[in-house]
Amino acid sequence: MKTLLLNKEDVGRLICMKEVIETVEEAYKAFNSGQVNQPPYTCIHLPPSGEIDFKISHSAANEIISMKASSGGFPNNPIDHGVPSGMGTVLLFDARSCALICVMDGSLLTGLRTGAAGAVSVKALARKNVKTVTSIGTGKQARMQIRAIHHVMKIEEIHAWDHHPENLARYKADIEGEFGIPVVMARSMQAAVEQAHILITTTRGKGALVEAAWIQPGTHIVAMGTDTYGKQEFEPEIFRGAKIVNDSIAQCIEKGETWHPLNRNIIRREDIHAELGEILLGKKPGRETDHEITIFDSTGMAIQDNTTAAKIYRNAIASQTGTTFEFIS
């Protein structure tokens, strides 16, 4: 029995952002069609700041079981061990036999599928013909969001803000160089948010909050930074009266941005409009007016890893990329 091995370079060559956006849509649709089994994930904390998470899912749609181990929070890794501060590994099993069909590096996967999630929400929930994107946060995922959203709309201007001016300047240089989209370095978070047609937050969820008074009517919010209890990016008042969409309601009310307004009784659970897959499947409406504020709160789901890694695997088979190894002969 041959198992395909794919290294980081292989993975990077085997899929493009357009395909990731498609596989994340496929994931959300499968999730809201009752075709996904996605148990709570397992986290091992490794003090002082490290952790490794194991996220498992089964899709009856593609008959693949995926297990992604992803680590982070080891800043001394490059110097002490000669490896990155965070890494990932993905196993894929054929659900019909449980044969191990692929072991691939998973370093790129989380970034790609998280970026794509923002783009899928923009397609479903943002006003048509909007032009400006505001990015609160300027790290890797902030860039990935632009890379993905750039595929689904024409971005004419980006307003960006970061607590650290040097990070902001680097972001501006990189984004303008890669995409040719002008980046305005905002003088304050408020100034950036007030310009937003689409507002993306990708911070560590430990800094100043975006305030409700700054949000313009019609804004679509992509709230990506809060994926664990204890993180927060928004004044909870923002959720009052907004159209709230989650990737997984069960996850978001427990550890997403949506937890905060629920905890403060600003909204009730029934005020959550939908899971994104329900909108993609036409079970619930997306945006209905130009004035409403839409919020997509995402905590990330194992099924996104599943469908994206499965596509990488299929592309590898089709292009005869990778190495094989027989764990059982």
Added chain:
Amino acid sequence: MKTLLLNKEDVGRLICMKEVIETVEEAYKAFNSGQVNQPPYTCIHLPPSGEIDFKISHSAANEIISMKASSGGFPNNPIDHGVPSGMGTVLLFDARSCALICVMDGSLLTGLRTGAAGAVSVKALARKNVKTVTSIGTGKQARMQIRAIHHVMKIEEIHAWDHHPENLARYKADIEGEFGIPVVMARSMQAAVEQAHILITTTRGKGALVEAAWIQPGTHIVAMGTDTYGKQEFEPEIFRGAKIVNDSIAQCIEKGETWHPLNRNIIRREDIHAELGEILLGKKPGRETDHEITIFDSTGMAIQDNTTAAKIYRNAIASQTGTTFEFIS
């Protein structure tokens, strides 16, 4: 960064039962020294009869994180897919960096470490100089128990029973051929149990129960078959007054044989004498008289996979066995 790949043949050559018994002792001791993080495992059911389990553990003693995926219940695999009905894969991570150091076939691991668990319990709990072992069940794990216990005592005679006479005859031929130990094919389960100094049960936990009246004073019971809610091998009355030892009390009271007498109020939780690691560490006594009945109820722990796979890995490095692959260059 190089990751070591070990196939099934490599694994089989890289460790002997004596070493597995040592690594399982190491596992139990680490578990009862507060050095183990072993979250609840994740199970994906694949109807009609298949499943795949993911068992994760971290040992602060060896600084290894292990993840074992093991599948079973696919009887048509050999014909339909050309692969075994159950398979396994183990990942090992260096806990200091979370680098993936090894991917090994895990097909042999569960059988080996489960067999070794029985032998460790015999060392700690059986009377010295006992001679006869009774085996209820004659499958793969029944043989593995003999293979392991054979390392820690001189077995002079085995009394075996199986519902299917042909399985029993095959077991007798195989055991006598491999170990030269005479096997008596019992005419009934009762006849086999009445001969036991050590009683091993390794059935699927769905058949007739061992009855309390059949157990002789001084017997050590190795109760391996019940590892999931819904399985049972013993009349619960057997637990009354016996010295009850679990691998993990948390697991055994939820899904081990120990659940049954608790559920029937035949014992209380305080009547569970110890976890096996507490006895190995000298924190609690093992057997204290020749007359008491000792019961070792085991549901299997991820830390056994961890210490055993870590030993296989160290042996591979020492003997330069296996293949390397760079998932990240």
